[in-house]
Amino acid sequence: MNQSITYLNTDQIDKEKALLLVQASIQAYNAYHKDDPTSFNSNNIDSPDGYEVIHHWTGVDAIFNEDKNVELYGVIFRSLNAPYTYIFSFRGTDSPEDLLDDFGYDPTVFVPHNHKVSVPADVRVESGFFHIYCDDYDDGSTYTPSMQKQLFTLIHQYQNSDKPIDKLYITGHSLGAAITALFTLDLALCLPHINASNYNYASPRVGNKAFVEFYEQQSAQKDETTRTIRIQNTRDKVPCVPLKDQRYQHLSYAYLLDFHKDAWFDFKFVVDNHDIHNYQAVLKCALDSETGLCINHHLSVKHHTGTYKVNSQKPEPSQVCSFW
Numbered sequence: 001m002n003q004s005i006t007y008l009n010t011d012q013i014d015k016e017k018a019l020l021l022v023q024a025s026i027q028a029y030n031a032y033h034k035d036d037p038t039s040f041n042s043n044n045i046d047s048p049d050g051y052e053v054i055h056h057w058t059g060v061d062a063i064f065n066e067d068k069n070v071e072l073y074g075v076i077f078r079s080l081n082a083p084y085t086y087i088f089s090f091r092g093t094d095s096p097e098d099l100l101d102d103f104g105y106d107p108t109v110f111v112p113h114n115h116k117v118s119v120p121a122d123v124r125v126e127s128g129f130f131h132i133y134c135d136d137y138d139d140g141s142t143y144t145p146s147m148q149k150q151l152f153t154l155i156h157q158y159q160n161s162d163k164p165i166d167k168l169y170i171t172g173h174s175l176g177a178a179i180t181a182l183f184t185l186d187l188a189l190c191l192p193h194i195n196a197s198n199y200n201y202a203s204p205r206v207g208n209k210a211f212v213e214f215y216e217q218q219s220a221q222k223d224e225t226t227r228t229i230r231i232q233n234t235r236d237k238v239p240c241v242p243l244k245d246q247r248y249q250h251l252s253y254a255y256l257l258d259f260h261k262d263a264w265f266d267f268k269f270v271v272d273n274h275d276i277h278n279y280q281a282v283l284k285c286a287l288d289s290e291t292g293l294c295i296n297h298h299l300s301v302k303h304h305t306g307t308y309k310v311n312s313q314k315p316e317p318s319q320v321c322s323f324w
Helices: 015-030 096-101 127-134 147-159 175-190 209-215 268-272 276-288
Strands: 006-008 051-063 066-079 084-090 107-109 124-126 165-172 196-201 229-233 253-257 296-303 306-312
Touching (some): 015 066, 015 084, 015 229, 015 276, 051 127, 051 147, 066 147, 107 127, 124 127, 124 209, 147 165, 147 175, 175 196, 175 209, 276 296
Parallel strands (some): 165 196, 196 229
Antiparallel strands (some): 296 306
C-alpha cells in the first residue's frame, strides 16, 4: 500500500496558527494531573495571548478497552474579542510507552455523532482512539457521557450564546492529535457550517485508506486555509504506528521538523524526539528563520525539568518512518 504524502514548506503553512496551537496543545497537558485525573487544573494553564480558557472535557481511558476510567482529555480557549475564535486542544499521553497502552490496533467502524449521517462501509479507524472518543462511562453508580457527546454539546451551547463560533481551531499532540482527526471528520459530517481547521503534532496513523480518502473528500480539506496539517519530527517513532502493514495510513499533508537530543545511549531519546516542548522550540526556530529551516546544534528548550539542548537540522522526507 503506497501513499503519496505532500510535505509542505514554511510558506505553505500558517505560521501564526502553528505557533498558537502548539502552545494550546501544551496547555492541555498542564490542565491534567495524574494523581487526580478527572480534575481541571486551571491554575496550571497559561492561556495563549488574546485567549481565555473556558471549558474542559473528559474521555474514557482504557488499556485495550479494559479497566476503563474517566480522565480529563482537553481544554477549550476562546478569543477575548469578537469575532470569536475557539481552540479545542486535546491532551496526549505522557510518553510513547503510555501511548502504546492506548493502541487497540484492531480496526473499528467510524460512527459519527449524528448516526443518520452516511459513512462508507469500508472506513475503519484504530479502535483504541475511537473508544476514548466515543465511549460513555457507566459503572452503575456514575455516568459520564462520551467525549464525543460532550464536545458537540459544548459547540451547540456556544452557537446559541452571545459569543458564537466564527472560527474553530482543533489541535493536539500524540494521542490527542489522533483524536483530533476523529473530531474534525465528525464536525465536517455533522456540522459542516462550522469553520474548522486542524493543526496537530506527532500524530499516529488513525485510519485505513478509505478513512483518509473519505476525510479528504470533505470541503475543508480541499481548501488550503482549512485543511488538516500534521507537524512531525522525522525522528519521532510515534507517528510510525499503527503500522502500514496493518493497513493504517496517514492524512496527506505534513510539515516536517528534524530534531534530537545528544543522548542516544538509552531509550530516553525516543521520548525526547516526541516531546511537545521540543516540537514547540524547533518549530519556532524554523518559522522565525529566513530559510524556513531550523539548523541549530545547540537549541535551548525550556521545560518544567529545566533548560536543555536539542540538535536540529534540515528534515529529509526519505527518513520519515523509513522502516515502519
